[in-house]
Amino acid sequence: MALTFRRSWSDPDLDQYRDTVVRFIEEHMLPGDEAARHRGHVGHDLWRQAGQTGLLCTDIPEPWGGAGGDFRHEAVFYEEMARRSLTGLNASVHTIVAHYLLNHGTDAQRQRYLPRLASGECVGAIAMTEPGTGSDLQGIRTRAERSGAGYVIHGSKTFISNGFLAGLVLVVAKTDPTQGARGLSIFIVDTADCPGYHVGRVLDKMGLKAQDTSELFFDGVAVGPEQLLGGREGQGFFQLMADLPYERLIIGVTALAAMEGAYQATLDYVRERKAFGQPIADFQNTRFKLAEIATEITVGRAFIDRCVEDLVAGRLDTATASMAKLWGSEAQGRVVDACVQLFGGYGYMNEYLVARMYTDARIQRIYGGTSEIMKEVIARAL
Numbered sequence: 001m002a003l004t005f006r007r008s009w010s011d012p013d014l015d016q017y018r019d020t021v022v023r024f025i026e027e028h029m030l031p032g033d034e035a036a037r038h039r040g041h042v043g044h045d046l047w048r049q050a051g052q053t054g055l056l057c058t059d060i061p062e063p064w065g066g067a068g069g070d071f072r073h074e075a076v077f078y079e080e081m082a083r084r085s086l087t088g089l090n091a092s093v094h095t096i097v098a099h100y101l102l103n104h105g106t107d108a109q110r111q112r113y114l115p116r117l118a119s120g121e122c123v124g125a126i127a128m129t130e131p132g133t134g135s136d137l138q139g140i141r142t143r144a145e146r147s148g149a150g151y152v153i154h155g156s157k158t159f160i161s162n163g164f165l166a167g168l169v170l171v172v173a174k175t176d177p178t179q180g181a182r183g184l185s186i187f188i189v190d191t192a193d194c195p196g197y198h199v200g201r202v203l204d205k206m207g208l209k210a211q212d213t214s215e216l217f218f219d220g221v222a223v224g225p226e227q228l229l230g231g232r233e234g235q236g237f238f239q240l241m242a243d244l245p246y247e248r249l250i251i252g253v254t255a256l257a258a259m260e261g262a263y264q265a266t267l268d269y270v271r272e273r274k275a276f277g278q279p280i281a282d283f284q285n286t287r288f289k290l291a292e293i294a295t296e297i298t299v300g301r302a303f304i305d306r307c308v309e310d311l312v313a314g315r316l317d318t319a320t321a322s323m324a325k326l327w328g329s330e331a332q333g334r335v336v337d338a339c340v341q342l343f344g345g346y347g348y349m350n351e352y353l354v355a356r357m358y359t360d361a362r363i364q365r366i367y368g369g370t371s372e373i374m375k376e377v378i379a380r381a382l
């Protein structure tokens, strides 16, 4: 069965936009992916090209340099990359950064940074995780101490997506260590000519090979008061919590698109490949596995599509978004694993899409909040 990849939230304009996205991917991303996987990053040119084509910050309003669309436009770009296992250009983290500025920044901060993010001139990253803490955000040690009218930041961050290429890093730091959640603030660090800011290693990961995930060091980075997100201390935790449904749904959306891509590639492969004188596709086991996968994708599509519609309507809650992240990432792991099995030894070779998808899938259950943390969030809402 060839699944139609129709979304309930799509329309003719979005279909046309999808064609533009696919053209961009085929012309600008696929040809350079192998080199980017070896290098560990896609380079600034690709970001600028994506910006020029209008693919970045599509749901940021036009007055701030965005395209004035909504989450569906973002979803189209993420889906088409995920279906092809193209992970180098982490447009989702980039957009999340833009949303922090849009939702919590001052007008001056929006004016200064959003157009640069939308054009791809500046790559965005968000630095929460540290060597000593990830899930437990309140355990961070990076601190921002008052110095004159501004602050000085000391600390180190790790596993930061887009970290190597980032021109703008949102840094979560403690402004008051005695205040728990109320002691966290977010600072906008402009990385150009920034004394005390150092990019460490581009980390060698199991998957997401083309994506720059880095360590970042802040050794006495001085920032002015205008670099405090929203201009008020102690708002960091609440700013982070407010944007969680958006971030978690992105992972659900990409998980399902990757499943669709793996399914399609596997369907094509098993029809070609022969064993014992017949196509692999004709074995009952193959047909049953593919039937299970097709069912899982179809059921998942109904749920993820509803979440997309709810997000666009402004009514997606954190627990449901966490279900999308939990279910999507776990299902992606199951489906891609089954697809690798149907490819046999070729499924283990990196030149095959499903092999890359297998290693790319594993992180989906960890970043953006682990599956265990998702269950905590969902359980609290029961």
Ligand SMILES: Cc1cc2nc3c(=O)[nH]c(=O)nc-3n(C[C@H](O)[C@H](O)[C@H](O)COP(=O)(O)OP(=O)(O)OC[C@H]3O[C@@H](n4cnc5c(N)ncnc54)[C@H](O)[C@@H]3O)c2cc1C
Binding pocket: 093, 126, 127, 128, 129, 132, 133, 134, 135, 136, 158, 159, 160, 161, 162, 205, 208, 213, 363, 366, 367, 368, 369, 370, 371, 372, 373, 376
């Ligand atoms: C490729 C990649 C990209 C990333 N990008 C970014 C980024 O851009 N910015 C950023 O800030 N971070 C980023 N991260 C970090 C990521 O968000 C964290 O790794 C993740 O949140 C888990 O934190 P941790 O690694 O410290 O694990 P830990 O928090 O140490 O967790 C270890 C284990 O303990 C479990 N655990 C922890 N607390 C509980 C609990 N309460 N109940 C039950 N089990 C629990 C976890 O589920 C996990 O299984 C990235 C990580 C990777 C690998």
